[in-house]
Structure formats: structure tokens, C-alpha cells
Amino acid sequence: MPLLEPRANPSVVMQWAAPLIAIGLTLLVGALLFYSLHVSPLKAFYVFFIEPLETSNGWSELVLKASPLILIAQGLALGFRARIYNIGAEGQLLVGAICASGVAIYSNGAETWWVLPGMVIAGAIGGAFWGAIPAWLKTHFNAEETLTTLMLTYVATLLLSWLVSVPWRDPDGSNFPQSIMFNDSALFTLLFDGLRINTSVFITIAAVLIFWVFVSRSFTAFQISVGGQAPAAAHYAGFSSRKTVWLSLVISGLTAGIAGAGEVAGPVGQLTLSLSPGYGYAAIIVAWVGRLHPLGIVLSGILMAMIYIGGDAGQVSLQLPSAITGLFQGMLLFFLLGADAFVNYRLKRRKPRALIKEATA
Amino acid sequence: MPSFLHASLVKAQVKVIRLAASAAVLSALAVGASAAEPVKAAFVYIGPTGDHGWTYAHDVGRKKAEEELGGKVKTTFVENVPETADAERVIRDLAAKGNKAIFATSFGYMNAMEKVAKSFPKVAFMHATGYKTAKNFGTYDVRTYEGAYMLGVVAGKMSKSGKLGVVGSFPIPEVIRNIDAFTIGARSINPKATTKVIWVSTWFDPGKEREAALTLISQGADVLMQNTDSPAVVQAAEEKGVYAFGWDSDMTKFGAKAQLAASVLHWDVIYKPQLEAVAAGTWKPSQIWAGVKDGAVNIENFGTSTPADVKKLAEERRDAIKAGKLHPFTGPLKDNTGKEIVAAGKTATDAELGKWNVYVEGVEGTIPK
Numbered sequence: 001m002p003l004l005e006p007r008a009n010p011s012v013v014m015q016w017a018a019p020l021i022a023i024g025l026t027l028l029v030g031a032l033l034f035y036s037l038h039v040s041p042l043k044a045f046y047v048f049f050i051e052p053l054e055t056s057n058g059w060s061e062l063v064l065k066a067s068p069l070i071l072i073a074q075g076l077a078l079g080f081r082a083r084i085y086n087i088g089a090e091g092q093l094l095v096g097a098i099c100a101s102g103v104a105i106y107s108n109g110a111e112t113w114w115v116l117p118g119m120v121i122a123g124a125i126g127g128a129f130w131g132a133i134p135a136w137l138k139t140h141f142n143a144e145e146t147l148t149t150l151m152l153t154y155v156a157t158l159l160l161s162w163l164v165s166v167p168w169r170d171p172d173g174s175n176f177p178q179s180i181m182f183n184d185s186a187l188f189t190l191l192f193d194g195l196r197i198n199t200s201v202f203i204t205i206a207a208v209l210i211f212w213v214f215v216s217r218s219f220t221a222f223q224i225s226v227g228g229q230a231p232a233a234a235h236y237a238g239f240s241s242r243k244t245v246w247l248s249l250v251i252s253g254l255t256a257g258i259a260g261a262g263e264v265a266g267p268v269g270q271l272t273l274s275l276s277p278g279y280g281y282a283a284i285i286v287a288w289v290g291r292l293h294p295l296g297i298v299l300s301g302i303l304m305a306m307i308y309i310g311g312d313a314g315q316v317s318l319q320l321p322s323a324i325t326g327l328f329q330g331m332l333l334f335f336l337l338g339a340d341a342f343v344n345y346r347l348k349r350r351k352p353r354a355l356i357k358e359a360t361a
Numbered sequence: 362m363p364s365f366l367h368a369s370l371v372k373a374q375v376k377v378i379r380l381a382a383s384a385a386v387l388s389a390l391a392v393g394a395s396a397a398e399p400v401k402a403a404f405v406y407i408g409p410t411g412d413h414g415w416t417y418a419h420d421v422g423r424k425k426a427e428e429e430l431g432g433k434v435k436t437t438f439v440e441n442v443p444e445t446a447d448a449e450r451v452i453r454d455l456a457a458k459g460n461k462a463i464f465a466t467s468f469g470y471m472n473a474m475e476k477v478a479k480s481f482p483k484v485a486f487m488h489a490t491g492y493k494t495a496k497n498f499g500t501y502d503v504r505t506y507e508g509a510y511m512l513g514v515v516a517g518k519m520s521k522s523g524k525l526g527v528v529g530s531f532p533i534p535e536v537i538r539n540i541d542a543f544t545i546g547a548r549s550i551n552p553k554a555t556t557k558v559i560w561v562s563t564w565f566d567p568g569k570e571r572e573a574a575l576t577l578i579s580q581g582a583d584v585l586m587q588n589t590d591s592p593a594v595v596q597a598a599e600e601k602g603v604y605a606f607g608w609d610s611d612m613t614k615f616g617a618k619a620q621l622a623a624s625v626l627h628w629d630v631i632y633k634p635q636l637e638a639v640a641a642g643t644w645k646p647s648q649i650w651a652g653v654k655d656g657a658v659n660i661e662n663f664g665t666s667t668p669a670d671v672k673k674l675a676e677e678r679r680d681a682i683k684a685g686k687l688h689p690f691t692g693p694l695k696d697n698t699g700k701e702i703v704a705a706g707k708t709a710t711d712a713e714l715g716k717w718n719v720y721v722e723g724v725e726g727t728i729p730k
Contacts, residue, residue: 057457061450161562165532165729174492175533175718176468177562194480196449267446273562274444274469312451315439316458322409322441 004345022335048310060195067204068259070301072283075255077292079248088149089256090280091156092127096257099126101271104186127257135249179271200262212294399435403460406440407467408565415590422628444469456481462639499646506542508624510689511660513546516584526577528587534717541721567593611662623662
């Protein structure tokens with residue numbers, strides 16, 4: 001017997017309050033955790049959430065970290081609203097990074113303006129293509145996209161591993177699996193001297209605006225949502241649920257691919273085996289915590305970046321174990337999903353018999 | 362944000378501002394007293410300190426060096442730092458927070474450290490296992506191949522099938538050298554011994570390391586070595602009743618029967634003089650490659666399964682290396698296609714070993730290219 005029953009009218013206020021409650025509970029349990037590690041919770045929160053914002057370098061690092069998370073989450077949210085669950089943004093990011101690196105490697109030394117735009121476009125196409133494969137599998141064979149997108153991430157990892165070990169390996173790199181370092185024409189320009197934040201952040205800003213307008217104004221966005229949530233209704237209304245699948249997966253692949261290009265043409269500066277610290281997976285949490293809303297995602301992306309950076313800062317300043325980062329991310333999603341469950345459902349208070357009686361009365 | 366948290370955060374902020382203000386006053390008063398302050402040094406680790414292998418060995422060395430320097434140096438570490446763009450942020454952060462020496466303990470930190478070293482010319486940067494250097498950027502490593510050779514001698518004695526297995530991380534000179542040294546050691550006892558290699562493309566992934574070990578065992582290998590960072594291979598060997606070795610650290614508690622011996626790294630012999638020089642203000646970047654002779658690597662922790670004569674033989678070889686009478690890469694050496702790579706009577710130079718990129722006779726397969 002299920003313990004929960006759906007609420008007839010889930011509160012709109014509570015839907016938006018849920019992430020705040022989740023953040024509050026995460027901080028509360030986090031405080032207990034710090035306390036048990038004999039670290040003052042206030043000092044720990046200061047190191048996690050305030051210290052990084054006290055220097056220009058801290059802001060630069062925060063934006064640099066949040067940017068790919070926000071960009072990927074925008075694409076994912078579009079699909080999630082339509083109940084198309086792309087779990088494989090990590091793989092799409094890697095393929096985007098691979099395609100962008102291909103442009104940089106084959107044009108190495110060419111000091112021309114088109115190298116960087118070419119990398120971004122190649123990254124977008126690569127990511128979109130990696131998203132299109134599960135779309136095709138779903139529309140033709142009804143293959144579950146949660147599985148196919150995730151499995152294609154492993155394929156992307158192996159593809160990357162082969163490329164950096166064999167054809168694209170740096171000949172002067174001591175046989176280590178990584179490409180040459182890219183030259184300046186293949187890198188985003190730094191915005192400020194001495195800080196790592198670069199012009200790729202404008203792509204993310206543009207993406208946020210485009211998605212915001214697209215989601216709130218466009219009929220296609222409405223069709224995508226309906227097509228995913230109620231295929232029969234969509235069909236009746238003349239919308240195509242196939243179109244929903246294709247658009248959701250291709251667009252989320254595209255944003256992840258651009259994020260991949262932004263990493264290799266940004267702070268990493270070469271193609272390496274370990275270029276993403278799991279941005280594709282973290283972006284799933286970012287999308288949910290941001291309520292699948294383009295502006296909400298901006299806030300949750302910044303929060304997630306803070307947790308990443310704070311985890312390292314906690315190690316540097318307080319000698320906290322590195323597992324804290326993962327614990328914070330996990331708690332945040334856990335409490336959010338828990339809060340969401342209670343927004344949409346409530347505990348059954350009466351025995352089913354009484355309910356049936358009431359329903360038939 | 363709940364209001365109680367907000368209030369306490371505001372309080373914390375106020376407190377910090379006050380602290381900062383009083384610290385500024387104090388430091389203005391006590392300019393001369395700063396000489397007594399310990400010098401800060403930081404370590405960047407690829408894995409967790411509890412990996413019981415590579416990172417663990419570094420951490421043991423860090424603690425020992427700090428203790429022996431008796432308050433002259435205060436060290437801290439950051440663990441699980443991925444070889445991504447994050448490495449640069451962490452290293453930069455450590456330099457900005459007043460560390461006078463930073464040790465990065467994985468090859469993949471090289472480019473990040475090179476960038477940060479440029480912006481902090483007064484900080485001493487030391488990178489383990491890399492090859493790039495600069496005015497304030499040196500390298501250090503242990504001659505792990507000497508350890509691998511000694512383990513190979515034990516493997517040659519103990520293997521019944523003559524089939525050995527190695528779980529490799531990445532086909533870089535360091536690892537290929539170790540596979541070769543292990544094989545050379547084994548064939549000095551049993552000239553028919555052969556080595557199979559499985560590459561896992563990671564330094565630390567117990568799941569993958571275990572899978573590779575099980576595959577090697579199923580192919581008939583009865584003594585395993587690994588050039589990865591966790592004790593997963595020793596655990597797998599213990600389960601399947603074959604032999605293995607502790608690598609970088611003692612791994613007895615993961616396989617008391619399986620572990621024949623361990624090649625243990627003693628990083629403190631590098632860290633102590635480096636930190637001492639930093640504290641004294643006399644540090645200069647160098648390219649350190651310390652071996653058995655320096656006490657940086659040793660064969661230790663012989664297991665209950667290892668007969669006394671095997672232990673004695675391994676220790677004799679160690680003493681010969683220490684005395685400079687034995688070098689694992691002494692000719693005649695052939696590669697595994699039969700081509701001579703080191704002529705009789707010659708030994709491979711450090712420069713040659715630094716670029717080592719060939720399997721010696723007895724290692725099966727080809728190096729992934």
C-alpha cells in the first residue's frame with residue numbers, strides 16, 4: 001500500500017519554496033556534519049560561501065565554474081519539462097570537446113580568426129549529434145533515452161581515450177595521453193589580466209536569454225512540453241511527440257557540446273582524458289534545483305559552483321576531507337526530491353477503506 | 362535562506378572583519394617576530410590520503426618530514442584534486458594563501474603548475490614525475506623501477522607457471538620502465554618468465570584495477586604487480602589464491618597471504634631537505650631522482666608466504682643496487698622483437714630511461730601507441 005497520495009492542487013508557492021527548503025536543510029545537516037568534524041559550522045560556511053567572493057579571482061573562478069553548469073542545465077531543462085530525460089550530457093560534452101579540439105589540432109599554428117568560432121560550431125554539432133543518436137533510437141525503436149544517453153557517455157569516454165592515446169597524442173608529451181597545448185587563436189580571450197574568466201561566459205549569458213524568451217514566448221516550447229507530458233493530447237492537437245524527442249535531445253546535446261568546447265578552448269587549453277569534473281551529471285541537479293526555469297537555473301548553477309569551489313577551499317583552509325563536496329551535492333538533491341515529493345503528494349492519513357467510502361459517497 | 366542562518370552568517374562576517382582588523386594591527390606591531398612563524402607548505406594529491414598506495418605514501422612522507430623539522434614548517438594537503446581545470450585553481454589558491462612551497466604529486470598537474478609558477482615567482486613549486494621546469498619550478502621522482510626490479514626477483518622465484526601479470530595505468534615512460542624492470546628481475550631468476558600487461562587508463566579506480574587483475578589471473582598469471590594507486594590488485598590476488606605485491610605502500614592488510622613483499626616509497630627523504638631549504642630561504646629548483654641508494658625506495662613487508670631464502674636473495678639484490686654494483690637496465694638487453702636495445706657491458710643512462718618507450722624481451726604484446 002503506498003504511503004503517499006497525490007495532492008489535488010499542489011501549492012505553487014511550495015513548488016518554488018521547495019529548493020529553498022532543500023538548501024536550508026542541506027545547510028543544517030551540513031552544520032551538524034562540520035560540528036561532528038570539530039570544525040566550527042560558521043567558519044566552515046564562511047570558507048564555503050563567503051571567502052570565495054572576497055577576491056576578484058574568487059568571482060572569476062565562480063563564474064568560470066558556473067558557466068558550463070548553467071549552459072548544460074538550460075538544454076537539459078528543456079527536455080526535462082517534456083519528460084525526456086537526457087542523463088548523458090557528460091558524453092555530449094565530451095564529444096563537443098573532441099570536435100572542438102579536432103578543429104584546434106588540425107588548424108594548429110593557423111593564427112586566423114575562424115579557429116575559435118569553428119571550434120564552438122564543431123562542439124555544438126558534435127554534442128547535438130551525440131544527442132541525436134538516442135533521439136533516433138527512441139523515435140525508431142522506442143529505446144529508453146535514460147539508458148541510451150547514459151551508455152553513449154561511456155562510448156564517448158572510450159572515444160576520447162583512444163583519440164588522446166593514439167592519433168591526437170602530443171608527440172612531445174612523454175607518451176602521456178593528452179593532446180598538444182592549443183595556441184592563442186584556439187582559446188577564448190581572457191576578460192581580465194591574471195584571471196581565468198574568459199569570453200565564453202557571453203555564450204552562457206546569451207543562452208540564458210535565448211532559453212528564457214524561447215520558454216516563455218514560443219509556441220514550439222509549449223508543443224515540446226505537451227508532446228512529452230501528454231503524447232496523446234499532443235497528437236490530438238496536431239503536435240508531434242517525435243518532434244519533442246528530437247528537439248529535446250538535440251538541443252540539450254548542443255548546449256553540452258558548446259560547454260565542452262568552452263572547456264578545451266578555455267581553462268583546460270588542450271584535450272585531456274580528464275577534462276570534465278562531471279559537469280554533465282552535476283547539471284542534472286542544477287536543472288532540477290533551478291526548477292527547470294532559465295533564471296532559476298542561473299541561481300542554482302552558481303550555488304553548485306560554490307559547492308564545488310567551497311569543497312576545495314574547505315580542504316585548503318580547514319583541512320576538511322574532500323568527500324564534503326559530494327555530500328553537499330548529494331544532500332541538496334536528496335532534500336529537493338524529498339521536498340518535491342511532499343509538494344505533490346501527501347501522507348495518507350486514513351485507511352484506504354475510509355477513502356473509498358468517501359469517494360463513493 | 363532561513364533567518365537564523367542568515368543572522369549567524371552576518372555575525373560570522375562581522376567576526377571575520379574584526380579578526381582581519383585585529384590581525385592587521387598585530388602584524389603591524391610584530392614585524393620582527395615573524396621569523397619564528399613556521400613556513401607554510403602545501404601538497405596536492407590526486408587520490409584520497411586513504412588510498413593505501415601512492416597518495417598514502419606521499420602523505421606519510423609529508424607528515425614525517427614535518428615532524429622531523431620540528432616546527433620549522435607547517436604543511437597541509439588537498440586531496441582528490443582532479444587533473445582538470447580545477448588543479449590550476451587549487452594550486453593558485455594555495456599559493457595565494459601564503460604557502461611558500463607547493464608539491465604537486467601527479468603527472469597531470471604539470472601544465473597547471475607551470476602556469477601558476479609564472480604568477481608566483483617567490484613560491485617554490487615542485488612537481489612529481491613531470492619533465493617541465495622553470496626558475497621556481499623543479500621536479501622530483503623516485504626510481505620506482507628499482508623497486509619493480511626487486512619485486513621481479515621475488516616473482517621469478519615464486520611463480521610456478523612463469524606467467525606474470527602487471528596492471529598498468531598509462532603507457533608513459535615511468536610505467537613502461539617499471540614493467541620492464543619487473544620482467545628483467547624475474548628473468549634473472551627464471552629466463553622463461555613472461556609478463557602480460559593490462560592498461561586501465563587511470564591511476565586510481567579500484568573497480569577497474571580489480572577487473573584487470575582478475576583477467577590476468579584467468580589468463581594464467583600467478584604473480585601480479587600493479588602500477589596503479591589502490592590495493593585492489595592485492596585484494597583480488599588474495600581471493601583467487603595467487604601472489605601480488607604492495608606498490609608504493611605496504612598492502613599487507615588487504616592480502617596477508619597474497620602479498621609477497623612491498624616496494625615502499627619514502628618521500629620524506631625528498632621532502633625533508635626540500636622543506637628545510639625553503640624554510641632557510643636557500644631553495645633552488647632541482648630535478649631529483651632518488652633511488653634505493655638514497656633510501657627513497659625499498660623492498661619491505663615480506664609476507665608470510667615468502668620463504669626466508671627468497672627474502673634473503675631480494676635483500677642481497679637491494680644491497681647490490683645500493684652499492685652501485687647492480688643496475689636493472691644493464692646490457693645485453695633486447696626488446697621483445699629481438700632487437701638489441703642496451704649493448705653488453707653498458708647500462709641505460711638516466712636520459713634514456715627518462716624517455717623509455719620499449720618492452721624488453723619477456724613482456725608480451727605491444728605498447729599502445
